[in-house]
Each structure stands twice: as structure tokens, then as C-alpha cells.
Amino acid sequence: MTTPAAARRARQLKERRSQIVGAARTLAETEGWDAVTIRRLADAIEYSQPVLYGHFPQGRTEIVTAVALEGFEELATALAPSADVPVASDAERVRALVTAYLGFAERHPATYDAMFLLPVLVPFASDETPAIVRAGFEAIEGALHSLDDPPADLPTTAEVLWGAVHGIVALRRAGRFPAAHQEERVETLVRLVVR
Amino acid sequence: MTTPAAARRARQLKERRSQIVGAARTLAETEGWDAVTIRRLADAIEYSQPVLYGHFPQGRTEIVTAVALEGFEELATALAPSADVPVASDAERVRALVTAYLGFAERHPATYDAMFLLPVLVPFASDETPAIVRAGFEAIEGALHSLDDPPADLPTTAEVLWGAVHGIVALRRAGRFPAAHQEERVETLVRLVVR
């Protein structure tokens, strides 16, 4: 039997939890992950530090994980359309996919880091990998599958394409790439995958 | 006029500097960069913390930079041979390049992170980029250039190839990729670059 009071409290807890995740994400996107400290998050939600550990017993890493999971959800919906662009050539389909991916990474750099760079409490490449995390990769596979001339080893090609796009994002974000010529890179990559 | 004593001191300073860099690199490779703290490095060279700041006024980041520069030197020599493999097909040349790159990243993961992931005091993609840092990228360009059938936009193709290999390394190291199938990825990537 759940009393009304308990229901209200559960609702408030949920609300506060998402406040924490939201504050972490906003802070990370505006000032970088280094600025996301437990103390600053506590200030943001106007509670003391230990309250955060009530919501995230695994500590800071678990908060980063929560942001990453939000990101995976958004990435999946960002990539979904490119699976079936009607009346489009193979090159256009791949270009749409790559552009959508790069666009997401550019709009949410810190979230992207949480998803693909930072240590996180999600089992990747395992049976327990959450469906939503898998969804992004499956969107890439789906886009390749919908090509008129799909590649031979589809899963591996999807991995390599993913790696290539991620590499471009990572080197660009770490300042190892010049900022310009991004369109040329996209075009070159597209031409490598669909010839 | 440099006195013998001053010369000896200069030698000792240089020696100690390379002790610090060596300790940092070893510690990073064995326990990860998080374990590389000024205090632990000070212990390793048996001096107090402020001594390290005498050698590296910019602090920890400058030490990471020194390790990265060592890495760039080694990467350049690791990639050099693949530029001109005699009596080899285009596919073999690209495969040699990719394999050499992946091998370096696998042998020195922490050094690789210093080079391509961590914040570092080297101006990349700029006029002041050290020659040794450029050398790695030029090795990739050189390998592509030596192909019987070189790609059209060579510099951009080199960037994309670099990005692809880096992406594979990064996703693999961050646990986002399954460990297996690495050879298939290499083969697929090679086949994308040389038709």
C-alpha cells in the first residue's frame, strides 16, 4: 500500500534527480566536465552534497552516466530519420547519417564526451548493454542496410564508419585537426563508403 | 663563459628532467594518468614537489606534454617504414600503415592518450606545430602518396584515414567497441581506402 504522501515524495525525488542531471549537463556544456563538481551541483539544486549521494550512490561517475544515457536517447532519434530518406541516392543517405552524427556531436560536445570518452557505469559491447545505447549503432547499420548497394561485411563496415566519424569528432574536439575543411572530410568519407 | 661546474649542473638538470618524464610515462602506462600526481612523481625522483615546478613551470600539463612529444617521435619512426614498402600492393602498404599505427597505440596506450586525448601545451594545426608532431601525419600522407593509384584529394583522405584509425583506437580503448574483430576492421578500412 503506497500512501499519497509516499507517492508525492517519490515524485519529488524523481523531480530532484532530474534537476541534478540537468544541472550537470548544463554545467558540463557551458564550462566543461571539470567544472561539474559535487559542490557546484549541490549549490545548483540548493541542497548539501550528501543529498546527491542519496540519488547517485556511485557518486560523480553515476551522474555522468545519467547524462550519457540522455545523450544516447537523443542521438538515436537524431540518427533515425537517415535510415530511410525517401528518393535519395546511396551517397545522400550516408551523407545524411554522417551529418546528423556530426551535428549532434557539435551541438552537445560535453554530452558527447560523456557518451564516448569519459568513464561511465554502462556495460558496452556486452549482453547487458542497454537497448537505447545499442540504438545508435543500429541506426548506422540500418542506414547502411537501406543502401541500394549495401557493403559486404555490414556490421564491420558500420563499426568502421562509426569509428571514422567518431575519430573526426574526437580529433577535431581535441584540437588535433584544423577546424576548416570539415565538409571535405564528410564528402571524402561518404565517397569511401559508397563508391 | 660557462664554468665546468655550471656545465655539470646543466647536465644534472637535464638528467633529472628526463627522470621526471620517464617516471610520468611509466606511471601513466602502468596505473593510468590519474595516478600521475606531482607528489608521486616527486617521490619517484626523490625530491620535493616544488622541484618539479622548477623543471616544468606550467605544471602537470607540461609534463604530460613532454610525454606526448616523446610519443610523437616514436610514432613517426614507427610509421616511417610503411611509406615505402618495396614490392607491395597498395592494399599491403595501407595495411602496413594502419597496423603500425594500431600497434603503437596498443603498446603505449597512456602515451597515445597524452598525444591525442589529453590537454597538452602543443599548438596543433598551426604554424607553430613542432615538426615532430607533423611528422606522423606526413607519414600517412606519404604512404598514400606512394600508392600506385593515389586518392584524389590526398590531404583530406589522409585526414579521414587518420580519423578512422584514431576512432577505432579511441572507441576500443574506451570500451565502446568489442575487443574482437579487430583484424576485420583493419581489412574493411583498408578496402575502403584502396578499392
Next chain:
DNA sequence: GCGATTGTCTAGCAGTGCTAGAGTTTGGGC
């Protein structure tokens, strides 16, 4: 041997993630 330069150390600041234990608010049974 003396004096100034160089080198090195101790001690400390402000910050981090995280937690034990004290104190307060809350809610349900009477």
C-alpha cells in the same frame, strides 16, 4: 673564507570526491 646566488624544503592554500554521525523534519498509528 666570504657573500651572493642557486637550489631545496617545509608548510600551507583552496580545491576535489566522498562519508560518518548528529540533528531535524515528517508521517502513520493511536
Next chain:
DNA sequence: GCCCAAACTCTAGCACTGCTAGACAATCGC
């Protein structure tokens, strides 16, 4: 309406981080 236990939240503190000011000691050129 009251009381007591359960749930909650806070203060204070630990051990660590990068980094630095200022006291002290060794060294070297004269």
C-alpha cells in the same frame, strides 16, 4: 492532537589533488 520511529538533511571532516610563498641550506666564484 500526540508521540515515536523512520526518513531525511546537514555540518564537519578525511584524505587527496595542483600549486606556491617563504624559510633555510648548499654551492660556487671571487
